[in-house]
Amino acid sequence: MRFFRSHAALLFLLPALAGILIFIIYPIAYSFHISFFDWDMISGKKTFVGFGRYEHLLGDPKFIQVIVNTVVYMFSMVAVTVALALFLAAWLNKSSLVHNLAQTAIFTPHIVSTISVVLLWMWVMNPDIGLLNYVMEKMGVDRLLALFGIKKMMWLESRTTALFSFIVIGVWKTLGYNTLVLLAGMQSIPGQIYEGAALDKASSLRKFYKITVPLLSPSLFFLLIVNVTSSFQTFESVNVISKGGPLNSTNMMVHWIYQTGFEFYRISDSSVGSVLLLLIIGLATYSNFRLLSNKVHYQ
């Protein structure tokens, strides 16, 4: 009875703790473990190599390119979606038919499944029958491009534009959610603060930078963390559209881990990738907190 009283809390936490232990802690530990071995899935032979696989992969330009792709994608996604969402939210922060319709239109991609979004954009970006090139042709943009020696935009099929196209798709998908979060944040700023600012002779621009942005900082910080993490974990679009191609130009960490582990059966390399991704995300989140948390204003 005494044991039960003092340890009751532990008992109630047990189901949740068990889940975390089995499905999160154990796999992470096991990934670390595998990453120090060379494990041949066919013969089943497991030899300890220490940091051998790490050295091998970090010396492989193809793997480095995957890391670079992921980081470029992440930075562009976060910068563009958060900045764009901020301005869109500022514009949408009024109530009228037009604003409400625009709000709905911008949010819709968020509730559509990623696979559907990707399939839609694969058609839009199709060089021959896609909407994008058709519109550009009608608008005469293709003649402008011809001046630079570009015959036709290949979008997802060219090494130079594929990652950019991925970013466009990612932004389109994420923007609505970011806008909604910021809009909610803006609507919780009391109107009297703006009236006070009006009496303080503040211009609209100054109100935006000196009042709206600082008071939105909790929402902005939240979006930063969420977007950094989710951009690092992009998988579906890579898997459906390109499988990492053309020429590895759109391969990103999670997809590379999946491909290496479950298609090429190089489970050790795959674990090394997982461990590195964990470290990168951890580092990014940690530095976000270190650099920005003192600038975030909580009410």
Add this chain to the structure above:
Amino acid sequence: MASIEFRGVVKVYDKKNLVIDDLNLLIEDGSFTVLVGPSGCGKTTALRIIAGLEEVTKGSVLIGDEDVTKKEPGDRDVAMVFQNYAIYPHMTVKENIEFGLVNAKVPKAEREVVVAAVLKQVGLERHVDEKPSKLSGGQRQRVALARAISKKPRVFLMDEPLSNLDAKLRNQMRRELVELHNKLKTTFVFVTHDQIEAMTMGDCIVIMCDGRIRQKGAPQRVYNDPDNVFVARFIGDPGMNVYPMEGGGFFGFRPRKVGFAGSGDNGAGVDASGDDGPADNASGDDAVSWPGRVAAKEILGSEVLYCVKTKLGDVMLKTSSAGRGMDDLATVSVPRKNLVFFDQNEDRVRDENEIRRLAGGRLGA
């Protein structure tokens, strides 16, 4: 310093809600004017129109001799203290005050001087670099006040600034605001729904109801000489006892001007003559009385407030003696000279002959 003038101001919200109906009002230069009235009477709207936070539907607003109807709030040279302070939560006390000065392009050296001076004035020198979340309600109120003072405006606007403070602090701030007004000699416009605040602070009270001014004047005058039933009932704590008369119209008397008659009680032996109020000796030919029963008794300290149920209705009676108890039979009595009369339209009757005629008649059928 400047006067403020409303010229035929009409304000309609959403094309159908008439909030202010043809307001003509001159707020004098250097006065401490209180706009008072029940909620929804348009007093806050009127204040916001002066500030420029609300556009007028019709008419014009003048500050000084200048028509500011179309001017931006920031260009009107007014400062406002809001009910919930509206200070910037992410800025320190100093930054809060400086914000407006920076916007007005005041040079840094001068800003430092102004900030130090106003913080001293409101007693917040020790909190210069603190965020508002660290301050108490009263201190936040002072930040808002300091911000307003720092701008050296022609007009101070205050929208129920004391309503979020506790009772003790409210009393103290009331005195401080009056002192501040004496020191600055600027025009103050103060909005409140609390008639005590209005009476104690203002040198001019504007009583509003349903978007119209019901009476304007000095506190004492408005209390002693109400223009209509609404003002009579609204001003005073509690307001005037007002009852309809047989032949139309109304009569009333202040709770302090009515007393218990010496007879008709339940034998407790307490006489109205023990009262020291103006209702002393409230008996005889020149008084009217109504028998009733004590329905409620509130001890206020130096005074006692009774509610007596009579055939007139509830009579509120304020006296210094606490001799009557609940459910005691008691007769209330008012000298005829203390009666005030109103006509059918609830407007005050001031004609001497008319008053004599009404006062002589049967009251409270």
